[in-house]
Amino acid sequence: MTLPGQTQPRLTDGAFQSHYIPNTPADQADMLSILGLTCLDDLFLDIPEGYRNPPLNLPGPLSELEIQQELAALASRNRPLGSGPSFLGAGSYHHFIPSIVKALVTRGEFLTAYTPYQPEASQGTLQVIFEFQTMVCNLFGMEVANAGMYDGATSLAEAALMACRVTKRDKVALADTLSPTYRQVIQTYCQGQDIQTVTVSATSPDVDETTACLVVQYPNHFGYIEDLAAHAAAAHDRQALFVVSADPTAMGMFQAPGSYGADIVTGEGQPLGIPPSFGGPYVGLFATKQQYVRQMPSRLAGRTVDRLGNPGYVLTLQTREQHIRRERATSNICTNEALYALAATVYLAALGKQGLRQVAELCYHKAHYAASRIAQLPGYSLPIDGTFFQEFVVQCPIAPAEVNRRLLERNILGGLAVSEAVPNAMVLCVTEMCSRQDIDALVDALGEIG
Amino acid sequence: MPAGPARDTSRLLMDRSEAGRVGAVLPACDVPAQPLPDASLLRDGLDLPEVSEPEVVQYFTALSQLNFSIDTNFYPLGSCTMKYNPKVNDEMAFLPGMANIHPLQSAQLSQGALDLLYRLQGFLGESTGLDGVSLATLAGAHGELAGMLMIRAYHLARGDTGRRKVAIPDSAHGTNPASAAMAGFQVVDIPSDKDGSIDLEALRSVAGPDLAGAMITLPSTLGLFNPNIVEVCQAVHEAGGLVYGDGANMNALLGRAKLGDLGFDVAHLNLHKTFSTPHGGGGPGAGPVCAGPALRDYLPSPVVAQADGEFTYTLSEPPSSIGRMSGFHGNFGVLVRAYTYIRTLGAEGIKAISGNAVLNANYLMEALKDTYYLPYDRRCMHEAVFSADWQKARGVSGLEIAKRLLDYGFHAPTMYFPLIVHEALMIEPTESETRQTLDSFIQALKQIDAEITDDPEMVRLAPHSTPAARLDEALAARQPDLRWKPKP
Numbered sequence: 001m002t003l004p005g006q007t008q009p010r011l012t013d014g015a016f017q018s019h020y021i022p023n024t025p026a027d028q029a030d031m032l033s034i035l036g037l038t039c040l041d042d043l044f045l046d047i048p049e050g051y052r053n054p055p056l057n058l059p060g061p062l063s064e065l066e067i068q069q070e071l072a073a074l075a076s077r078n079r080p081l082g083s084g085p086s087f088l089g090a091g092s093y094h095h096f097i098p099s100i101v102k103a104l105v106t107r108g109e110f111l112t113a114y115t116p117y118q119p120e121a122s123q124g125t126l127q128v129i130f131e132f133q134t135m136v137c138n139l140f141g142m143e144v145a146n147a148g149m150y151d152g153a154t155s156l157a158e159a160a161l162m163a164c165r166v167t168k169r170d171k172v173a174l175a176d177t178l179s180p181t182y183r184q185v186i187q188t189y190c191q192g193q194d195i196q197t198v199t200v201s202a203t204s205p206d207v208d209e210t211t212a213c214l215v216v217q218y219p220n221h222f223g224y225i226e227d228l229a230a231h232a233a234a235a236h237d238r239q240a241l242f243v244v245s246a247d248p249t250a251m252g253m254f255q256a257p258g259s260y261g262a263d264i265v266t267g268e269g270q271p272l273g274i275p276p277s278f279g280g281p282y283v284g285l286f287a288t289k290q291q292y293v294r295q296m297p298s299r300l301a302g303r304t305v306d307r308l309g310n311p312g313y314v315l316t317l318q319t320r321e322q323h324i325r326r327e328r329a330t331s332n333i334c335t336n337e338a339l340y341a342l343a344a345t346v347y348l349a350a351l352g353k354q355g356l357r358q359v360a361e362l363c364y365h366k367a368h369y370a371a372s373r374i375a376q377l378p379g380y381s382l383p384i385d386g387t388f389f390q391e392f393v394v395q396c397p398i399a400p401a402e403v404n405r406r407l408l409e410r411n412i413l414g415g416l417a418v419s420e421a422v423p424n425a426m427v428l429c430v431t432e433m434c435s436r437q438d439i440d441a442l443v444d445a446l447g448e449i450g
Numbered sequence: 451m452p453a454g455p456a457r458d459t460s461r462l463l464m465d466r467s468e469a470g471r472v473g474a475v476l477p478a479c480d481v482p483a484q485p486l487p488d489a490s491l492l493r494d495g496l497d498l499p500e501v502s503e504p505e506v507v508q509y510f511t512a513l514s515q516l517n518f519s520i521d522t523n524f525y526p527l528g529s530c531t532m533k534y535n536p537k538v539n540d541e542m543a544f545l546p547g548m549a550n551i552h553p554l555q556s557a558q559l560s561q562g563a564l565d566l567l568y569r570l571q572g573f574l575g576e577s578t579g580l581d582g583v584s585l586a587t588l589a590g591a592h593g594e595l596a597g598m599l600m601i602r603a604y605h606l607a608r609g610d611t612g613r614r615k616v617a618i619p620d621s622a623h624g625t626n627p628a629s630a631a632m633a634g635f636q637v638v639d640i641p642s643d644k645d646g647s648i649d650l651e652a653l654r655s656v657a658g659p660d661l662a663g664a665m666i667t668l669p670s671t672l673g674l675f676n677p678n679i680v681e682v683c684q685a686v687h688e689a690g691g692l693v694y695g696d697g698a699n700m701n702a703l704l705g706r707a708k709l710g711d712l713g714f715d716v717a718h719l720n721l722h723k724t725f726s727t728p729h730g731g732g733g734p735g736a737g738p739v740c741a742g743p744a745l746r747d748y749l750p751s752p753v754v755a756q757a758d759g760e761f762t763y764t765l766s767e768p769p770s771s772i773g774r775m776s777g778f779h780g781n782f783g784v785l786v787r788a789y790t791y792i793r794t795l796g797a798e799g800i801k802a803i804s805g806n807a808v809l810n811a812n813y814l815m816e817a818l819k820d821t822y823y824l825p826y827d828r829r830c831m832h833e834a835v836f837s838a839d840w841q842k843a844r845g846v847s848g849l850e851i852a853k854r855l856l857d858y859g860f861h862a863p864t865m866y867f868p869l870i871v872h873e874a875l876m877i878e879p880t881e882s883e884t885r886q887t888l889d890s891f892i893q894a895l896k897q898i899d900a901e902i903t904d905d906p907e908m909v910r911l912a913p914h915s916t917p918a919a920r921l922d923e924a925l926a927a928r929q930p931d932l933r934w935k936p937k938p
Contacts, residue, residue: 061796075547077562108521153777279553279778281734322628332628339730368484
């Protein structure tokens, strides 16, 4: 690969001086002489000869001006959401983000801190985690939540593993309406421990005495609300756990999974103030019942007191974790997504009790407005009869890939094709970011295409 | 400057909540209201706070000021590589053409992103000598799990079902045993020899037909380069096993040695350590997996491939992939930062990182070894591991010394790790600190040693000047208080 880099002779002679490395050649010479050495290479003599100083074929350095130009050029070859109406969701959602979220998460004191291993020097991060845990519990109607996981998919995979630990069973039942991506991640996580994954019907899930948990999505992969009370009963009748992956935005409107008796609730935290960013970084949400807290993966912040009797926060119940319990830990997770747990906490603080409900209702009404108009178009139909939140399935007169191609000609980003589930179908997503004008443009375009 | 009384952080958001306050205003609904679903599906209440925007900004700003961070403090936390996080990297990740792209939009609409990822795969492959790269793993431990699942899949694909053991030296990174266990392996501990290197004879004694592989941290958590590393890899290979490399400490080796040349089959990198992306108080990270010829085909999905046709880059699944490890294609925002960093530094700058990181660590080691016991008195790499045994004998522990450093405005070193060093204090200065900072840190550690003689009680009760005094961790574990609850 050839990329531009500075290959011209420099104006002044001497070693490359990076603006990220303060030591000058004079500093280096002085420090080396204290060590009785003459050059930096002398520091690396433990590396066997023949393996030392291999060729490093990377492009030459760029100035900040040049790097900004290069990245701007790369960015210009992507189509950002917001450059036209967008109706793509399926696990990553385009929502409004108040300006204060970025302003607060980019504060160096949050951004450039490490995991709060020294609590006396990390009270800010720890108190944020405590606030985050409170909010996740309240969103999902659960008793305890952790400090976050990598993303929604891995959160759910860890929930499946946890259910196997709790029940001492080694089979997990996945509803056939679960996101295929989530299913694949669960399968990857389960392969090491020889845990079997089976797909069950979401309308009549087959849960037996060897099943550790029933896993469902809320709303499901197609956007619809399933009968969680019936699912909970199906799981609990066989002493299996009921595991739900829930969209946090929908929690502004719909019943919390905890109210149906869910044992573990996970979710993708991205809708809570985190940009889509081509798939990451996001944050996984993870909550459960108090009785299972010691089987939970990942960090937990707890409130305590300091030597002087003042309240303060620490990481706690760490005997669950890899650095203490080693190979008997509940998970190997260490670094998680603390900065994006902060983003979600700021977002939920700003939106608050009323704001999250308003966002959910905007999505609901706009999605239903779009669906009712599309249903009237000749050749289009809504093949699934059920309550949905912000996503719904549309059956098209032609292949969804072709529909999307022709929508894009009109600068509209279409939905996710799900033809494997329903012929010629796609899932459309409508959030508060879509104006009535955007929706009407979509409906008009679909009418012309069909 | 800490926040004043009006910016007190003692009340949590729910304590501040006042009915009717809002922190964000949303647009009115511009479509006709639609019929609502059955009321039984809808929730009544939602316990989120009601606070105004200024209160949110003031509260979180005041909280931020309770933290130590790289931007505000020297942070020599061993094995964590707390180097300066360049601001331009953040700015590039926030470009609308990077931050606002949907992971499922077609490759045709994401060519810039895919091109960047493809180039980054190339840079990381070149840096490690392991040229198959997947960027889909989201943190170091996540990369470890992927790597161990790849080793498992490799043996199973060859019908070799009896390889259940993984050898892990006692100087390995802390997550390794948990990652091996999660991938279904039994962990066998390998001791270090008297020089702190992997005990080759002990390794050979377990290298049999049941050995799946070894997980090796290079340089080790003792901050040392194993001079026998080539023999270690050979011993594992001769037994039919594969070698996993924990790349947490790659800051020492950039441009100095390649893991693939030394005999490693697969490794992860911590972009949030070596490649300067900010830790964010505990993530996000990114833990790309780099694999050589034996394991390349087993990499997690997706990887970015160059394709013919109407566009150039596309996402693809390696032929024998272990599967997906995460929801989408990796922590893209972190990957953009790492790409920007590598492009900014170039080959010369990359090599200057390891040179200056190792120089700074050795400078600290040399200056402190008369005051603090150095269990392995030999050339260190990016970090120096001391023991506070001499101070412990005088009545003050390593933990108390670490806490006292906070009073000097320095973050503590990593304490009590690695486990094989009593009272361990693991110090990693990185390349991005000035000699003046190193000198003042050295001075502080010598001063604390003197304080142990003059006023040991004061050191034992440290810290004295941080936002919280020593916290009662035992109480927190005994009576877990894990969320805000309304007052009864």
